[in-house]
Amino acid sequence: MSEQTSGVYTYSPRQFHRQAHDALGNPQIRANFRKAMDGLMTKRRESFGDWELETLRELGANIRMRALAKLPDLLEQLEANCEANGIKVHWAEDGEQACRIIREICESHGATSVVKGKSMVSEEMHLNAHLEEAGIEALESDLGEYLVQLNEQTPSHIIMPAIHLNTDEISEILHEKTGTERTRDVDTMTAAARSQLRERFMNADVGVSGVNFAVAETGTLCLVENEGNGRMTTTVPPVHVAVTGIEKVVEHLRDVPPLYALLSRSATGQHVTTYFNMISSPRKEGEHDGPKEVHLVLVDNGRSNIYQDDELLDTLRCIRCGACMNHCPVYTRVGGHTYGTTYPGPIGSILSPHLMGLEETKDLPTASSLCGACGEVCPVKIPIPDLLVRLRRESVGEGRGNVPGAGIKRTRKEAAAWKGFQWLATHPAAWRIGTSMAGRFKALMPSKLGVWTEYRTAPKPAATTLHALVKKHQAAKPRVDKSDKERR
Amino acid sequence: MSARDAILKRLRERTDGPLSAPESDFAVVTHRGWSGQERLERFERWIASVHGEVVHTSRKGWTEALARVLADKGVRRLALGKQHPVAAEARQALVDTEVELVDVNRDIEAWQREQFESVDAGLTSTLGGIAETGSLWLWPTPDEPRLISLVPSIHVAVLDADTLEDTLFDVVEKHGWANGMPTNALLISGPSKTADIEQTLAYGVHGPRELVVLLRHASAAPGDEK
Amino acid sequence: MTPVKLYTPKPEKVYFFGTCLVDLFYPEAGLDAIRLLEREGIEVLFPEDQTCCGQPAFTSGYQQEARAVAAAQLSLFPESWPIVVPSGSCGGMMRTHYPQLFAGTELEERANEVARRVYELTEFLVHVCHLKLDDRGTPEKVAMHTSCSARREMGLADTGPALLSQLGKVELVEQARAAECCGFGGTFAVRHPEVSAAMVEDKTAAIVEAGAQRFVTSDCGCMMNIGGRFEQQKAPVQGEHIASYLWRRTS
Numbered sequence: 001m002s003e004q005t006s007g008v009y010t011y012s013p014r015q016f017h018r019q020a021h022d023a024l025g026n027p028q029i030r031a032n033f034r035k036a037m038d039g040l041m042t043k044r045r046e047s048f049g050d051w052e053l054e055t056l057r058e059l060g061a062n063i064r065m066r067a068l069a070k071l072p073d074l075l076e077q078l079e080a081n082c083e084a085n086g087i088k089v090h091w092a093e094d095g096e097q098a099c100r101i102i103r104e105i106c107e108s109h110g111a112t113s114v115v116k117g118k119s120m121v122s123e124e125m126h127l128n129a130h131l132e133e134a135g136i137e138a139l140e141s142d143l144g145e146y147l148v149q150l151n152e153q154t155p156s157h158i159i160m161p162a163i164h165l166n167t168d169e170i171s172e173i174l175h176e177k178t179g180t181e182r183t184r185d186v187d188t189m190t191a192a193a194r195s196q197l198r199e200r201f202m203n204a205d206v207g208v209s210g211v212n213f214a215v216a217e218t219g220t221l222c223l224v225e226n227e228g229n230g231r232m233t234t235t236v237p238p239v240h241v242a243v244t245g246i247e248k249v250v251e252h253l254r255d256v257p258p259l260y261a262l263l264s265r266s267a268t269g270q271h272v273t274t275y276f277n278m279i280s281s282p283r284k285e286g287e288h289d290g291p292k293e294v295h296l297v298l299v300d301n302g303r304s305n306i307y308q309d310d311e312l313l314d315t316l317r318c319i320r321c322g323a324c325m326n327h328c329p330v331y332t333r334v335g336g337h338t339y340g341t342t343y344p345g346p347i348g349s350i351l352s353p354h355l356m357g358l359e360e361t362k363d364l365p366t367a368s369s370l371c372g373a374c375g376e377v378c379p380v381k382i383p384i385p386d387l388l389v390r391l392r393r394e395s396v397g398e399g400r401g402n403v404p405g406a407g408i409k410r411t412r413k414e415a416a417a418w419k420g421f422q423w424l425a426t427h428p429a430a431w432r433i434g435t436s437m438a439g440r441f442k443a444l445m446p447s448k449l450g451v452w453t454e455y456r457t458a459p460k461p462a463a464t465t466l467h468a469l470v471k472k473h474q475a476a477k478p479r480v481d482k483s484d485k486e487r488r
Numbered sequence: 489m490s491a492r493d494a495i496l497k498r499l500r501e502r503t504d505g506p507l508s509a510p511e512s513d514f515a516v517v518t519h520r521g522w523s524g525q526e527r528l529e530r531f532e533r534w535i536a537s538v539h540g541e542v543v544h545t546s547r548k549g550w551t552e553a554l555a556r557v558l559a560d561k562g563v564r565r566l567a568l569g570k571q572h573p574v575a576a577e578a579r580q581a582l583v584d585t586e587v588e589l590v591d592v593n594r595d596i597e598a599w600q601r602e603q604f605e606s607v608d609a610g611l612t613s614t615l616g617g618i619a620e621t622g623s624l625w626l627w628p629t630p631d632e633p634r635l636i637s638l639v640p641s642i643h644v645a646v647l648d649a650d651t652l653e654d655t656l657f658d659v660v661e662k663h664g665w666a667n668g669m670p671t672n673a674l675l676i677s678g679p680s681k682t683a684d685i686e687q688t689l690a691y692g693v694h695g696p697r698e699l700v701v702l703l704r705h706a707s708a709a710p711g712d713e714k
Numbered sequence: 715m716t717p718v719k720l721y722t723p724k725p726e727k728v729y730f731f732g733t734c735l736v737d738l739f740y741p742e743a744g745l746d747a748i749r750l751l752e753r754e755g756i757e758v759l760f761p762e763d764q765t766c767c768g769q770p771a772f773t774s775g776y777q778q779e780a781r782a783v784a785a786a787q788l789s790l791f792p793e794s795w796p797i798v799v800p801s802g803s804c805g806g807m808m809r810t811h812y813p814q815l816f817a818g819t820e821l822e823e824r825a826n827e828v829a830r831r832v833y834e835l836t837e838f839l840v841h842v843c844h845l846k847l848d849d850r851g852t853p854e855k856v857a858m859h860t861s862c863s864a865r866r867e868m869g870l871a872d873t874g875p876a877l878l879s880q881l882g883k884v885e886l887v888e889q890a891r892a893a894e895c896c897g898f899g900g901t902f903a904v905r906h907p908e909v910s911a912a913m914v915e916d917k918t919a920a921i922v923e924a925g926a927q928r929f930v931t932s933d934c935g936c937m938m939n940i941g942g943r944f945e946q947q948k949a950p951v952q953g954e955h956i957a958s959y960l961w962r963r964t965s
Contacts, residue, residue, distance in 0.1 A: 032686075036686075039687050052516050055516040056517070059512060059513065059514065059516055059517070062510050062512050063512055065507075065509070065510055066509040066510055066512060068507065069507035069508060069510075070509055071499050072496050072499040075495075075496065075499070076496065079492075091490070091495055092491055093491045093494060141694070143682045143684040144682075144684035147684065147685075160683070160684060160687075161684070162684050162685070166686050167686045167688070186685045186686070186688040186690045187690050189685060189690075190682060190690035190692070191692070193693065194693055197694065198604055198694075202604060218665075218668075218669045219669075220673075226680070226681050226683075227680055227681065227682050227694045227695070228638055228693065228694035228695025228696075229693070229694045231638050231694075231695065232694055235635055236635070246495065246499075252666065253665050253669075254657060254660055254661060254666070255512070256656075256660070257517050257656040258514070258517050258657070270538075271534065271621055272538070272621035272623055272675075273677065274538065274676065274679070274681055274695075275675070275676060275680075275695075276623075277672070277674060278672065280669040280670065280671060280673070281671045287629075287633065288592065288594060288596055288630055288633045289596040289635045290634050290671060298495075300491070300495045304495055304498040304499055305498075307498070308498075308503035308504060309503065309504055402503070
């Protein structure tokens with residue numbers, strides 16, 4: 001199925017263990033992520049400063065829940081208002097169909113060159129590869145995405161796509177691929193990219209962007225960014241195609257300010273981003289710039305399936321800030337490519353199984369210590385740890401069976417081991433005998449206990465269990481009552 | 489069945505049944521209760537923190553401040569509108585200076601390369617500002633199109649102090665945005681920037697390298713406000 | 715997320731749920747917790763039929779097995795006494811996940827009732843016993859590792875450090891990234907051993923860098939993990955369950 005390619009090798013969620021092994025053994029990757037995540041965590045904390053963070057998160061969650069509760073109505077309202085404003089709306093069942101729609105728009109304009117603003121949905125549906133097959137060049141314009149594309153990689157973070165690369169590596173990429181002189185000066189490199197990309201903006205036939213919030217009541221597409229490439233992409237080329245998941249709709253314009261405040265602070269610790277770009281129509285009569293045609297492509301790609309289930313539904317609240325990965329101790333260690341999916345980290349581990357099936361992604365829901373850091377920082381309060389556990393249930397066939405690939409991970413051996421655990425833990429007398437002969441307990445642990453001891457000494461069962469100690473303790477002394485409280 | 493109908497049908501015939509929509513309490517994003525002075529201070533502090541440059545001036549003398557800024561920054565060609573009072577006053581004040589005024593009321597197709605390559609700065613009015621985040625609020629018009637606040641290396645924006653609101657939510661609500669949105673509505677908070685190269689901030693990656701806010705006060709002369 | 719808990723006055727009796735890790739690997743920690751409670755004049759009831767809260771099965775996705783094991787524990791606490799658990803992980807399971815696990819079943823009400831009575835040990839000592847400690851130990855630098863379940867699921871980041879800060883001769887040092895997971899995560903440590911190892915490696919390094927001679931934790935999973943790593947490194951840093959540490963220094 002969908003695999004992420006890179007210049008080095010192909011990343012796949014099936015290879016999580018191997019990719020994790022490689023990343024853990026790469027000091028550069030380790031250092032780049034640790035430094036970046038430490039910085040992002042600190043900035044987020046500082047940016048909320050005197051804000052009533054919990055109240056704001058509550059509101060954010062509430063706005064997203066309301067939008068989801070009314071989702072079909074809001075999508076229709078969004079469509080009607082967009083169309084009334086002159087934005088053409090398209091619907092796609094899956095990524096393939098969405099790619100086709102965009103390709104056809106390009107072809108109808110004889111387009112050969114597309115410039116893109118950051119869009120994770122377009123990554124999810126592998127739009128660039130699709131367009132290239134049709135002979136249409138798709139160029140990423142977000143600096144991080146541009147660097148990653150030059151390096152023939154995919155983003156390793158949903159907000160900071162090139163976070164796995166350091167200054168020297170980026171200098172080398174720019175030198176090799178664009179002939180830019182090697183430098184450690186970030187301003188020089190940025191200026192080089194600016195001039196390279198400005199030429200491309202001017203010549204692009206179509207601009208493709210994502211959407212952060214689509215406002216139903218006004219038919220407005222909101223884009224959040226710092227660089228200005230999003231504004232370029234949506235203003236300079238004669239045609240703009242915005243592509244988004246169906247869950248990105250919100251009901252009212254007034255729903256946007258709290259979500260925007262949460263997004264910018266949670267993502268990069270900024271109190272505000274440089275640009276908040278709200279597009280409600282193509283260029284009108286008498287206006288002098290902006291695209292003459294604007295399209296909105298609404299992509300389902302598994303989302304309506306997630307929507308069916310009251311618990312899984314919370315996954316769709318996500319506003320794609322990336323805070324969960326910034327705070328994830330696993331993501332910090334292994335980096336984004338290890339996951340082999342468009343969306344890495346905790347949100348990726350609860351979303352990717354729906355997009356790609358559990359067969360592909362079965363190692364992702366377990367790739368978490370359930371430490372809860374993701375859920376704690378999520379600006380819309382998605383209970384990510386609970387959803388990881390839910391997907392573990394689905395993987396072993398003890399959920400509702402409504403996630404693609406449900407049950408794929410169930411093995412007779414493991415299921416029998418847990419049945420054995422159940423039997424023992426529900427037969428207290430046997431439990432006491434078993435635990436007092438502790439050696440047997442090992443049989444209950446998952447089979448790979450061996451690896452534990454590669455890094456740690458093995459836990460040693462105590463000579464006497466607590467059950468036995470308590471018995472002795474109670475026998476050795478009179479029952480404590482209030483009067484002999486000071487007895488000791 | 490079309491993709492549209494199939495998607496909507498699945499959403500409507502949800503397995504776990506219809507969902508109830510919670511009410512929202514927006515108190516946390518409004519009712520700041522700041523005085524005019526507090527608003528000004530916050531606006532300036534925040535926009536300065538993201539590399540925006542604030543020049544205090546007055547309604548009457550602001551074009552002198554503009555001329556100084558343009559001279560300081562070596563601006564030779566300035567793109568600006570014609571009808572908006574900001575543009576009209578600027579044109580009048582700059583007519584006898586070295587600065588060449590570039591008309592923007594023409595379709596971009598006719599002068600795209602010129603705009604990208606030989607305009608030093610763009611001048612725009614603003615509709616207001618946001619104290620909480622240090623943001624400018626712009627609704628581009630045929631007179632002041634979208635790209636002049638983006639393409640030139642320097643963006644000079646004129647903001648009246650008394651148009652500052654506390655929060656974005658207040659702007660959206662008080663000015664009735666939901667009753668009619670323009671083709672493009674923009675919030676601008678500082679010059680274009682990126683941190684995509686190892687978290688190091690760099691300005692002007694795609695848009696302006698500099699943002700200058702000429703903050704006009706109703707009465708006082710330039711330089712002696714506050 | 716973190717429920718607001720209204721604390722009751724100190725009760726006459728409590729139930730003690732020892733947890734399977736304590737039962738099997740760290741029984742002394744369990745006994746020391748009981749001693750601490752008894753010293754406060756509380757009678758400690760230890761239901762003999764207790765086994766495991768069911769969390770290992772629960773977090774592995776084995777829902778039916780977890781429910782069966784949890785159901786067996788629900789009947790152990792018939793009277794209305796608080797249930798004290800010397801682990802944020804098992805405490806979090808019982809307080810937060812039992813109600814979810816039994817939602818819509820005939821045991822729902824009982825699960826909710828039991829959940830409301832569950833206290834993590836340090837939480838109980840601080841908020842219900844208002845424990846006062848008199849340090850008799852020698853001067854020492856100690857780092858506290860609060861488990862992720864205690865910190866996030868139960869909202870108890872402060873109770874462990876609050877108890878340690880009462881020990882006059884103990885200097886509580888804070889390791890870098892104190893709130894970050896040690897990498898145990900139950901079956902995570904065996905399903906993703908290399909990632910888990912990288913996490914515990916960083917945790918032990920941070921504790922050493924903070925200058926701690928000892929680390930104290932309220933969860934035996936973390937202790938097994940961090941302590942096991944120190945032991946394998948032959949590092950001089952020792953780990954101890956907070957119950958044992960408090961008892962040892964004040965008795």
